Amino acid sequence: MPVNKSNEPKKSTKKSTKKPTILSTDLSIGVPKNLILKGDSIQTMKSLPKGSIDMIFADPPYNMQLKGDLHRPDNSKVDAVDDHWDQFSSFEQYDKFTREWLSAARDLLTDDGSIWVIGSYHNIYRVGAILQELGYWILNDIVWRKSNPMPNFRGRRFTNAHETMIWAAKSEKSKYRFNYDTMKTLNDDIQMRSDWTIPICSGGERLKDENGEKGHTTQKPEALLYRVLMASTQAGDTVLDPFFGTGTTGAVAKKLGRNWIGLEREDNYIKLATERIAKVEQIEESELLTQTLKREEPRVPFGWLIERGLIKAGTVLTDSQNKIEAKVGADGSVIAKTEINQYRGSIHKVGAALQDAPSCNGWTYWHYKDGKNSFPIDRLRQRVRDEMNTQTSIQ
């Protein structure tokens, strides 16, 4: 459905927070945050400071190549994506556009930044190939399985029930952010898979124009962006969406305490997005409950547990089966005797030698007794880390 530029979204009765500003492209003052930049996204991206963006979420034109109107069996017209911004004269033209915006986007990312691009069978294979050509490193292709897809009215093909999101790091060397534990917690302690079942945007979430029609043909569900942002960003990061539309990325980013920048050409969408984001309330920082990445946790050598009296020299550690024993030395080494050999070294080296394995995570291998129960020594390491984190936040 083409959007009527004169349509205005309904005014909110709720108290609104600060509205995002719309700027022209004078960006000499550094990276702007929490606003919509009006104009062509390629030109705007080229004018932003390089290396200033932590994550990009892009929902570009899909080049759907729809020909003629589509009708339901009752002869009503289907609200298809036939907007002028989705039209390209050829695949070559689409590829040129894709190469240009993905290249400008890559320059904007920090070295450890990542990008998500959503698409359908119409464009996602072309996008994937161009991402690889430009030096991005593909990390996953996520299948967004729509729990309520539009049927195939003509009955000539399968119901098109999913879209694909490619998640890619800036380069193979990027230390991109993946909040593994957060994803697992969000999924009832089961590792999050690459197929996500989420309904399409409908009901109260779908922005309407004053005639009660859809404000935008391709508004994405907030739940999808929620998972994307929770997976690959942290509070305070800066997230850019070069094809902002109704501002779904900005709305969820604001809710989650991330900074956002939206690029969009069309005034009516900018208006919708501005009104929408102004109404969003940020989740309290204390309620975000972000989990630290393993690599960000402070290093705690085993010896520190002895220094702090959490384990005493002479304590006997065992494996989880209580079959193998080692005594703790005052210097943080462990000593184990078998019928043939005696081993002395770090918790990791001795654990590996006893199992005849190339390596061993001593933190999870060795256990200590607390009353009748036995626990991995990692539990004590976590106690030290918690202590260190408390000290850091007080300072």
Ligand SMILES: C[S@@+](CC[C@H](N)C(=O)[O-])C[C@H]1O[C@@H](n2cnc3c(N)ncnc32)[C@H](O)[C@@H]1O
């Ligand atoms: C697929 S829609 C994005 C919808 C958005 N994710 C949402 O949830 O509302 C793509 C948007 O990109 C905008 N657009 C397309 N080409 C553009 C360009 N070259 N520069 C700026 N905006 C562009 C269109 O106006 C459209 O709103």
